[in-house]
Amino acid sequence: MAEFKKAALLSEIPPDSMKSVEIGLDRILIGRIGDDVYAVADECSHDYAPISEGRLKGKEIVCPRHGARFDITSGQATAPPAIAPIEKYEVKIEGNDIYVLL
Numbered sequence: 001m002a003e004f005k006k007a008a009l010l011s012e013i014p015p016d017s018m019k020s021v022e023i024g025l026d027r028i029l030i031g032r033i034g035d036d037v038y039a040v041a042d043e044c045s046h047d048y049a050p051i052s053e054g055r056l057k058g059k060e061i062v063c064p065r066h067g068a069r070f071d072i073t074s075g076q077a078t079a080p081p082a083i084a085p086i087e088k089y090e091v092k093i094e095g096n097d098i099y100v101l102l
């Protein structure tokens with residue numbers, strides 16, 4: 001059953017940056033666009049690269065391996081070579097704590 005798991009501290013992720021966290025067997029990218037926080041799978045749908053090692057450009061994550069892009073707000077692929085979306089997770093903020101629904 002899905003439940004919210006503590007993933008990171010808000011103070012660890014400045015606005016317009018991202019961080020990779022491991023929760024159990026899941027590797028999750030937590031990203032902040034201004035004051036909004038998003039969570040997606042930290043794995044490119046093209047060839048499994050850790051996209052947290054790429055760049056955040058506006059609301060797009062640029063994969064470091066072949067340059068695919070993903071919308072961090074939806075997980076949708078926005079530029080090739082990736083076509084399939086990445087998993088997007090629901091996020092909850094309580095004080096300085098970021099929780100992700102897994």
Ligand code: FES
Nearest residue numbers: 044047063066068
């Ligand atoms: S592994 Fe991400 S674009 Fe190829």
